[in-house]
Amino acid sequence: MDFSYSEDRRMLADTLGRYLQQRYPIETRHRISGSEAGWSPEQWAALAELGVVGALFAEDAGGFGGDGFDIAALFEQLGKALVVEPFLGALMAGRALASAGGQEELIGEIISGSTILAFAHEEPQSHYDLTEVATRAERSGDGWTLTGAKSVVPQAEAADQILVSARIGGASGEQGIGLFLVDAKSSGLSIRGYPLIDGGRGGEVTLRDAPATLVAEDGFALIEDAVAAGIVALCWEAVGIMDALKRDTLDYLRTRKQFGVPIGKFQALQHRMATVALEIEQARSAAINAADALGGDRKRRERAVSAAKYTIGRAGTIVAEEAIQMHGGIGMTWELPLSHHAKRLTMIGHQLGDEDHHLARFTALGLAA
Amino acid sequence: MDLRFTPEEEAFRAEVRQFLKEKLPSRISGKVRTGKRLTKQDAEEWHAILHERGWLATHWPKEYGGTGWSVAQAHIFDVETALAHAPRLVPFGLSMLGPVLIKYGSEAQKRHYLPRILDGTDWWCQGYSEPGAGSDLASLKTSAVRGTDADGDHYIVNGQKTWTTLGQYADMIFCLVRTSTEGKKQEGISFLLIDMKTPGVEVRPIILLDGEHEVNEVFFTDVRVPAENLVGEENKGWTYAKYLLTYERTNIAGVGASMAAFAHLKQIAQSQRKNGRPLAEDPLFAARLARVEIDLENMKTTNLRVLASAGEGMAAMELTAMLKIRGTEIRQEITSLARRALGPYAQPFVSEALDEGFNGEPIGPEYAAPASAHYFNNRKLSIYGGSNEVQREIITKALLEL
Numbered sequence: 034m035d036f037s038y039s040e041d042r043r044m045l046a047d048t049l050g051r052y053l054q055q056r057y058p059i060e061t062r063h064r065i066s067g068s069e070a071g072w073s074p075e076q077w078a079a080l081a082e083l084g085v086v087g088a089l090f091a092e093d094a095g096g097f098g099g100d101g102f103d104i105a106a107l108f109e110q111l112g113k114a115l116v117v118e119p120f121l122g123a124l125m126a127g128r129a130l131a132s133a134g135g136q137e138e139l140i141g142e143i144i145s146g147s148t149i150l151a152f153a154h155e156e157p158q159s160h161y162d163l164t165e166v167a168t169r170a171e172r173s174g175d176g177w178t179l180t181g182a183k184s185v186v187p188q189a190e191a192a193d194q195i196l197v198s199a200r201i202g203g204a205s206g207e208q209g210i211g212l213f214l215v216d217a218k219s220s221g222l223s224i225r226g227y228p229l230i231d232g233g234r235g236g237e238v239t240l241r242d243a244p245a246t247l248v249a250e251d252g253f254a255l256i257e258d259a260v261a262a263g264i265v266a267l268c269w270e271a272v273g274i275m276d277a278l279k280r281d282t283l284d285y286l287r288t289r290k291q292f293g294v295p296i297g298k299f300q301a302l303q304h305r306m307a308t309v310a311l312e313i314e315q316a317r318s319a320a321i322n323a324a325d326a327l328g329g330d331r332k333r334r335e336r337a338v339s340a341a342k343y344t345i346g347r348a349g350t351i352v353a354e355e356a357i358q359m360h361g362g363i364g365m366t367w368e369l370p371l372s373h374h375a376k377r378l379t380m381i382g383h384q385l386g387d388e389d390h391h392l393a394r395f396t397a398l399g400l401a402a
Numbered sequence: 403m404d405l406r407f408t409p410e411e412e413a414f415r416a417e418v419r420q421f422l423k424e425k426l427p428s429r430i431s432g433k434v435r436t437g438k439r440l441t442k443q444d445a446e447e448w449h450a451i452l453h454e455r456g457w458l459a460t461h462w463p464k465e466y467g468g469t470g471w472s473v474a475q476a477h478i479f480d481v482e483t484a485l486a487h488a489p490r491l492v493p494f495g496l497s498m499l500g501p502v503l504i505k506y507g508s509e510a511q512k513r514h515y516l517p518r519i520l521d522g523t524d525w526w527c528q529g530y531s532e533p534g535a536g537s538d539l540a541s542l543k544t545s546a547v548r549g550t551d552a553d554g555d556h557y558i559v560n561g562q563k564t565w566t567t568l569g570q571y572a573d574m575i576f577c578l579v580r581t582s583t584e585g586k587k588q589e590g591i592s593f594l595l596i597d598m599k600t601p602g603v604e605v606r607p608i609i610l611l612d613g614e615h616e617v618n619e620v621f622f623t624d625v626r627v628p629a630e631n632l633v634g635e636e637n638k639g640w641t642y643a644k645y646l647l648t649y650e651r652t653n654i655a656g657v658g659a660s661m662a663a664f665a666h667l668k669q670i671a672q673s674q675r676k677n678g679r680p681l682a683e684d685p686l687f688a689a690r691l692a693r694v695e696i697d698l699e700n701m702k703t704t705n706l707r708v709l710a711s712a713g714e715g716m717a718a719m720e721l722t723a724m725l726k727i728r729g730t731e732i733r734q735e736i737t738s739l740a741r742r743a744l745g746p747y748a749q750p751f752v753s754e755a756l757d758e759g760f761n762g763e764p765i766g767p768e769y770a771a772p773a774s775a776h777y778f779n780n781r782k783l784s785i786y787g788g789s790n791e792v793q794r795e796i797i798t799k800a801l802l803e804l
């Protein structure tokens with residue numbers, strides 16, 4: 034058994050951590066996050082140059098990573114620094130494209146940073162259910178056109194290419210869901226972008242007879258795998274954030290004085306801090322389990338991923354709320370990075386399934402065994 | 403035991419409802435219902451409407467322009483106004499300073515300030531907390547030094563207050579200031595009324611995590627305050643401050659606000675869908691709804707029990723503390739569930755959508771717009787008004803007789 038990262042991973046994670054500390058401090062992050070675009074092409078280019086995008090792809094896809102723990106090591110750093118750049122889309126859409134095969138050129142562009150991807154699967158009515166796809170795909174000459182709506186797509190406006198799920202057949206269930214690439218500039222595709230409460234931007238993607246290229250006709254397995262990778266990424270982003278919240282809260286408990294003593298002397302707070310630390314370690318273990326299961330067989334992977342997302346959702350709320358509470362009034366302010374960590378951590382619970390969704394899914398997967 | 407309201411009380415409820423139907427502007431209740439931003443003018447408009455009806459100062463005795471209502475009436479009024487989506491009244495003058503002046507103020511102060519609170523001439527804010535004095539309020543440092551000059555007796559105030567809610571709108575601030583550094587720290591505090599327009603008073607905004615300007619820092623540099631603005635006796639301010647903190651007991655549990663928020667939450671849970679059914683029927687979400695509903699039902703009775711037993715006097719400190727803790731937990735849980743119910747649509751946040759007159763298309767369901775911002779903003783409930791940790795200290799100290 035070995036719970037340390039491999040040498041290569043550690044080096045890349047350290048390099049990324051140092052880069053973000055120097056080039057992506059909280060003021061820079063806020064400036065990027067609040068800008069009209071909500072992301073930074075310069076940062077993206079620099080981060081791609083560092084190899085951060087390439088490390089999300091397996092060697093046979095042209096990358097040099099792609100393993101659960103590669104994703105873990107990088108997203109942990111991205112979480113700490115509250116990075117709003119479009120990594121999740123690159124990971125999820127890129128992974129599905131790589132598994133589908135035949136997309137070497139595009140993946141090369143993604144890894145080099147010149148093409149940006151978004152993954153558009155969830156729909157206004159779907160409430161985390163991966164099989165709820167109402168967007169329809171129709172054949173049109175040699176190609177396809179898509180009609181439907183996709184909701185809250187992270188950094189949709191930043192994307193050059195959007196990977197979209199749409200029904201080729203059937204009205205419900207896993208069968209008949211295809212995956213398509215749509216050029217972001219194509220006629221028939223429109224994006225209504227907006228700021229997100231935790232920083233960066235998202236968008237509602239509307240498709241009206243939008244021309245599309247088929248990637249996979251039977252796409253559900255690819256979608257599930259991409260979502261699993263996305264969940265591993267979000268869980269590790271959350272772990273990075275929770276560590277930052279823990280560090281900042283411990284600092285505050287040591288330095289803030291009331292009644293003539295550091296507030297960390299109050300047993301009421303000591304016990305709560307202990308619970309926070311415990312929850313974070315359990316969450317880290319859940320995230321390790323999920324990263325470990327990512328490359329494995331479907332059943333084990335999906336159970337581990339749902340277990341992790343449930344755990345992170347539950348722990349995330351506790352850690353975010355306690356970190357604010359133990360800071361008192363100052364924890365409520367925009368000025369403190371802590372409040373932004375707390376918001377992002379909370380909102381991770383709203384991406385790719387919340388704790389209730391994954392608790393029910395974990396149970397269902399177990400019963401189906 | 404009989405939990406029913408009397409026929410007279412029910413008649414009173416009907417009268418309140420009728421009044422709200424006729425007089426609460428739908429423009430304002432619409433904003434409250436949809437979670438939009440309220441302006442200073444909205445607050446003043448509703449304040450004036452209640453003033454005209456004589457229903458503003460539910461805590462004050464009749465002789466000072468209060469309603470003189472029973473505990474049950476004040477409770478009914480709180481619930482009915484909340485359910486009708488009336489805005490919450492700004493409490494600083496009405497619920498905080500008013501009772502202090504009535505009990506401890508001079509005749510001149512009562513005659514001058516109480517009518518001005520009622521007719522809305524003075525918007526008050528509360529200057530208690532300082533950067534170094536939050537939970538440990540008695541360690542406050544803002545100093546007031548007494549002196550005399552050609553214009554008479556006065557205090558010169560220096561120091562800083564913080565977290566001053568809506569101080570940007572205020573005409574006046576009531577402050578706890580240090581007038582003595584001898585003896586126990588509680589014994590050198592005085593209660594001073596300061597005009598915000600006095601030279602040397604500077605207000606700077608603090609932006610909260612939801613991006614809103616709700617609180618401020620207030621700086622005092624050689625601010626000259628006439629000595630007649632001292633409330634009660636010098637160095638007795640702590641007594642008045644404590645009286646003020648426990649006074650607002652009828653509303654501390656926020657039962658009316660929770661009932662309104664829960665009704666709204668149930669509508670959201672009916673509209674949202676999961677697995678082809680209303681989210682309200684999802685077993686896990688239904689259990690979350692049920693738990694908070696049960697807690698709220700229990701709290702309604704606990705609240706009334708405390709109010710009834712308190713009668714004309716003050717509720718025991720530990721009971722008030724219990725209302726504060728559980729009341730705020732319930733309100734926080736309801737906003738937390740509203741956020742959860744939205745799924746991915748909890749993330750978009752278009753700040754302008756909360757302004758009156760915004761006519762952009764909503765992102766996702768219409769009720770999604772304010773939900774997450776309200777959830778984050780409501781984290782304050784367990785921090786201010788004496789944090790919930792401090793309230794728990796109060797409970798055990800009282801129970802263990804420490």
Ligand SMILES: Cc1cc2nc3c(=O)[nH]c(=O)nc-3n(C[C@H](O)[C@H](O)[C@H](O)COP(=O)(O)OP(=O)(O)OC[C@H]3O[C@@H](n4cnc5c(N)ncnc54)[C@H](O)[C@@H]3O)c2cc1C
Binds near residue numbers: 359360365566790
């Ligand atoms: C939105 C908002 C509006 C406010 N409006 C006003 C206003 O209008 N006027 C005004 O005067 N003040 C206002 N306040 C200030 C509020 O009353 C203080 O924030 C509160 O008293 C806590 O003080 P603090 O923030 O300094 O936290 P601290 O006192 O530093 O507390 C930090 C943490 O330590 C805990 N703690 C402290 N002492 C103990 C103890 N003995 N045992 C266990 N735990 C302890 C606290 O519970 C908290 O979790 C407002 C605050 C907020 C957030």
